[in-house]
Amino acid sequence: MNYQEIIVSRKQEFGSRLAILGHHYQSDSIINYVDHVGDSLELARTIGQLDAEHIVFCGVWFMAESAAILKREGQKIHTPEPNATCTMAEMAQAMTVRKVLKILRGTGRNIIPLTYVNSTAGVKAVVGEMGGAVCTSANARTMLSWAMDQGDGVLFLPDKHLAYNTGSAIGIPVAKRILVDIVNPTDDDDATLFMWPGYCPVHDMYIDADVARARRDDPDALIVVHPECPASVVEAVDANGSTAFIIDYVAEAPDGTTIYVGTESNLVNRLAKEYAGRKTIKHLDAGYCEDMAKVTVEKLGDLLSRLETAVPVETEQSIVIPARLALQRMLDACA
Ligand code: 13P
Ligand code: SF4
Secondary structure (H helix, E strand, O other): OOHHHHHHHHHHHHHHHEEEEEEOOOOHHHHOOOOEEEOHHHHHHHHOOOOOOEEEEEOOHHHHHHHHHHOOOOOEEEOOOOOOOOOOHHHOOHHHHHHHHHHHOOOOOOEEEEEEOOOOHHHHHHHHHOOOEEEOOOOHHHHHHHHHHHOOEEEEEOEHHHHHHHHHHOOOOHHHEEEOOOOOOOOOOOOOEEEOOEOOOOOOOOOHHHHHHHHHHOOOOEEEEOOOOOHHHHHHOOEEOOHHHHHHHHHHOOOOOEEEEEOOHHHHHHHHHHOOOOOEEEEOOOOOOOOHHHOOHHHHHHHHHOHHHOOOOOOOHHHHHHHHHHHHHHHHHOO
16 A cells, blocks of 8 residues: 555544644645644644544644643644754744743833744743743734733744734834844833744745735735735735635635735645636745645655554643643633
8 A cells, every 4th residue: 555545544444533634834745635724723723622532733843732732631642743843933942931031021020921833832831831822823913912911011932023013913113122132131121022033934035025026027916925924025015814814815805816925835836726717826935844844645644554553742741731821821812
């Protein structure tokens, strides 16, 4: 049997005892086999609703790790490639987050940490312990407003672009937002939004010239990007939002529209295929997430072939409890 046949046969054999989840940035070769496809928020919400004993998460490590934190007793979370780490998530380490937060709170101000779901479980645990929460790109505005209401300011991590763009969206003055120097942090009584200096290498590469070129080539076209893109790009385009938002934006555009999409190329290619002949979907620029691409059909087939004995994703209990608190605060605030 080849790997494709193994996947089909093991899915039949396990039936409802197995659920395969996949992020929108996975390749079509994986998406063909998933039971639930979604953005980070949709997939996190799905975990609590699944009855399957085995949940296979096709995405990057922090997504499988978050699923393992949210899973119910008796469920097992697996991932075909545990080494598919998210480059942005690795830009914030738990010890540094704790140290920076302590310094920002040095003058007695209650600075609330808000971590993007693209972060390690250790970072989520520090955030949960310090009264903060998780957010995704789909609910960043709601969660930043929530965090602002809990204290005197917010430390948003790890993505500086999502922090800045979300600050703009909810009207935090530019003068109140500062990029944190994580090597020599200093508190700043005037700032209310402290932005960690992380970024996504896939989205950080979009530049103003990409927008200018699209406007010049197709003056009637719409442009939509992910909010992990730099602020100057986000401010120059027609709309920005999570992967689920981008999918809806394309769906709602009238037939005949040309839409440039600035996000990971697997999703853009899928949209182009889906709307071929009705709408023209173009890459604002092409960029693949190398980490997402580490999940392959071979690795999925291999995992399914030995699922009964595969070691599930587990996180230390001392991390699970505060990290779950941070995730649960998000799910409750956005229920
Ligand atoms: P979403 O929150 O849109 O799923 O994006 C996750 C991600 O990794 C974007 O780079
Ligand atoms: Fe991480 Fe960027 Fe890849 Fe998303 S696209 S998983 S943020 S590296």
